[in-house]
Amino acid sequence: MLGLIAAYHAAAASDDPAQALAAAEAQYVAADIDYLREDLPALFAESRDGLDRVQRIVRDLKDFSRVGEQEWQFADLHRGLDSTINILRYEIKHKAEVIREYGELPEVWCVPSMINQVFLNLLANAAQAIEHQGTITVVTAVEGDKVLIRITDTGSGIPPDILNRIFAPFFTTKGAGKGTGLGLSLAQDIIRQHHGRLFATSVPGQGSTFTIELPLSELQPSAPQPESAPDTLKPADNGNNT
Ligand SMILES: Nc1ncnc2c1ncn2[C@@H]1O[C@H](COP(=O)(O)OP(=O)(O)OP(=O)(O)O)[C@@H](O)[C@H]1O
Ligand SMILES: [Mg+2]
Structure with missing residues (x-):
């Protein structure tokens, strides 16, 4: 594919267009453009799937290790x-x-x-x-x-x-x-x-x-308690909360 692009540029700059065209055509055949055209969407979809998977694994790992949550x-x-x-x-x-x-x-x-x-x-x-x-x-x-x-x-x-x-x-x-x-x-x-x-x-x-x-x-007792919500879970330091 990159060879084909290079051949195109060479042809554009060439003073022997016939020969440059032949070179470009050879590159075109070598690149198997029809195959690429068919396969590229699938390849991109697979790459996207792979990236999604990596993203999910990283998210799971971060969630699992609870980065920044090593505290009580x-x-x-x-x-x-x-x-x-x-x-x-x-x-x-x-x-x-x-x-x-x-x-x-x-x-x-x-x-x-x-x-x-x-x-x-x-x-x-x-x-x-x-x-x-x-x-x-x-x-x-x-x-x-x-x-x-x-x-x-x-x-x-x-x-x-x-x-x-x-x-x-x-x-x-x-x-x-x-x-x-x-x-x-x-x-x-x-x-x-x-x-x-x-x-x-x-x-x-x-x-x-x-x-x-x-x-x-x-x-x-050291747990931070929301002041405005006295009815939520309270520390059991006073023995009232069993
Ligand atoms: N769910 C289970 N079913 C059957 N045997 C178990 C189970 N969990 C633990 N064991 C037994 O207890 C042993 C000790 O388990 P432990 O998790 O401490 O070590 P391990 O699994 O052998 O090694 P590690 O956890 O380091 O990979 C195991 O080798 C196995 O014989
Ligand atoms: Mg084990």
Whole structure:
């Protein structure tokens, strides 16, 4: 194509138009203009799709890492779950259907980027536990003064004799180079820092459920409270808010 443009310019400046035209024609044939004419729209559409995909991945990554949100704050956990599921979509999509059964949740006092890390570790484990095709169900609910997030997979399940070891640092059943065995240990540390609990139940051969419990009463006195809205969530520092 560029050769054709060069040949056109050469022809325009040439004093032997016949020869220049022949050169341009050769370039025209080489550039396969008809083919390009047919294919260019498709090529541009594909490039646009590619750019859209890159843009989406960058947006998901930014949302997941919650750039600038490494601080304690009230956060929408569903937003964190959704962006984490998006981040893992290529790991999950060939193996599992993700079913979201979200309840009504208030915003939860947490460090969103850390909570998203927990979601990532649990969802990655769930996907890895499914060998062929299965489902990952994400349930959220408020129970009493707690928020529950439950991630259930239809994967391999966990034998009873190792169920109480899976949270230990470096415990892994994944081959060398595949797992560090730190995913659950880190997840549990983070949930403890949030004064919550993380635990697992499993039926070998049928699947596993990991439950995160986060206290709603952990609302911190230092949280910024909107002055004009006294009826919104308040810190539970006075014991009245249970
Ligand atoms: N959803 C699950 N289903 C079945 N087994 C699980 C599940 N989640 C964790 N496990 C078991 O617990 C072990 C420890 O999990 P953990 O996430 O801490 O480490 P890992 O997944 O092996 O490695 P890494 O997280 O560093 O990639 C796993 O190797 C696996 O045996
Ligand atoms: Mg893991």
